[in-house]
Amino acid sequence: MKKADIKTGFLCNNNCQFCVQGDKKKKLGNKTTDEIKKILKNASRDCQIVVFTGGEVTTRKDLIELITYARKLKFKTIQIQSNGRMFAYEKFCEEIIDAGANEFALAIHGHIPEVHNWLTQSKSFHHTVTGMKNLRKLGQRILTNTVITKSNYRHLSEIAKLLISLDVEQFQFAFVHALGAAEKNFDRIVPRVSLVAPHLKKALDIGRHFRKRAMVEAVPYCFLKGYEDCISENIMPDGKIYEFNYVIPDFTSSRINDGKTRGPNCQKCKFLNVCEGPWKEYPQRFGWEEFKPIRNT
Numbered sequence: 009m010k011k012a013d014i015k016t017g018f019l020c021n022n023n024c025q026f027c028v029q030g031d032k033k034k035k036l037g038n039k040t041t042d043e044i045k046k047i048l049k050n051a052s053r054d055c056q057i058v059v060f061t062g063g064e065v066t067t068r069k070d071l072i073e074l075i076t077y078a079r080k081l082k083f084k085t086i087q088i089q090s091n092g093r094m095f096a097y098e099k100f101c102e103e104i105i106d107a108g109a110n111e112f113a114l115a116i117h118g119h120i121p122e123v124h125n126w127l128t129q130s131k132s133f134h135h136t137v138t139g140m141k142n143l144r145k146l147g148q149r150i151l152t153n154t155v156i157t158k159s160n161y162r163h164l165s166e167i168a169k170l171l172i173s174l175d176v177e178q179f180q181f182a183f184v185h186a187l188g189a190a191e192k193n194f195d196r197i198v199p200r201v202s203l204v205a206p207h208l209k210k211a212l213d214i215g216r217h218f219r220k221r222a223m224v225e226a227v228p229y230c231f232l233k234g235y236e237d238c239i240s241e242n243i244m245p246d247g248k249i250y251e252f253n254y255v256i257p258d259f260t261s262s263r264i265n266d267g268k269t270r271g272p273n274c275q276k277c278k279f280l281n282v283c284e285g286p287w288k289e290y291p292q293r294f295g296w297e298e299f300k301p302i303r304n305t
C-alpha cells in the first residue's frame with residue numbers, strides 16, 4: 009500500500025530540542041483547511057494510507073473535519089502522528105476515532121518525566137502516557153517513536169519496558185537527525201552511535217522477549233549485527249510527502265539520495281547494496297571511524 013504523509017503545518021505545543029523542523033514553526037505556521045483538503049483529494053488517487061503530521065496536528069481546530077474528509081475519500085488507514093498530549097482527554101480520543109482515525113503514531117522520548125520533559129521542553133510526559141492508555145482503552149493501534157539522543161540512550165531498555173506495559177503494537181527507536189533544532193543543539197543532543205548500539209540491542213531484546221515488534225531507524229547494519237530484521241527502512245511503505253510548499257514524490261529515494269550517505273569503507277561492506285548509511289550530517293561532524301564494514305565470511 010502506498011502512503012501519503014501530509015505536513016499540515018508546523019505549529020506545536022511541544023518545543024523539542026531535537027526537532028528537525030527548527031524555526032519553521034515561526035516562519036511557516038499552518039496550512040489552511042482548504043489547502044489540506046485539496047492535497048487529500050490529490051493523494052487519494054494513488055495512496056491508501058494517509059498520515060496527518062506536523063508540527064502537532066492535534067492542535068488544529070479543523071482536525072475532525074479533515075479526518076472526516078479523508079474517510080469520505082476512502083483511505084484505508086488514517087494515521088495521526090502526534091506527541092500524544094491531547095489524547096489525555098478521553099472525549100477528544102472518542103471524537104477523533106469516530107471521525108475515522110484508525111492508527112496512532114505517538115512520540116515518547118523518556119521513561120520518566122525528567123527525561124521526556126527535558127527533551128520536549130514541556131511538561132508533557134504524563135499527558136502522553138495518559139493519552140496512550142486512553143487510546144488503548146478504546147481499542148486503538150499505537151505505534152511509537154523515540155528519538156535517540158544523548159540524554160535518553162542509556163534508558164532505551166526502560167523506555168521499551170514502559171511501552172510494553174502500555175501495550176503498544178510496535179515501538180521504534182530513531183537515531184536523531186541533526187537538522188533544525190538538533191543541528192543547533194548538536195553537542196548536547198547527538199550521541200555517538202557506537203555508544204548507543206549496546207543499549208539499543210538490549211531494548212530490542214526486550215521487544216523480542218515480549219513478542220512486540222521493535223524497530224530501529226537510521227542506524228546502519230554495522231551496528232546491528234543479529235538485529236538486521238529490526239531495521240525500519242526495510243519495511244517502510246513507499247510513498248510521497250506533501251511538505252509545506254512542495255511535494256517529495258518518492259520518499260524512499262529522496263531519503264537514500266539526499267538524506268543518507270555512505271563512507272569510503274562502505275565499498276568493502278557486504279551490506280553496501282541494502283544499507284542506507286547514517287544521516288549525512290553525522291559523519292560530517294564525527295567522521296567514519298565508527299563504521300566498520302561487514303565482510304563476507
Ligand code: SF4
Nearest residue numbers: 228230274277283301
Ligand atoms: S555499508 Fe557502511 S554504513 Fe552500512 S553497514 Fe556497511 S559499513 Fe556500515
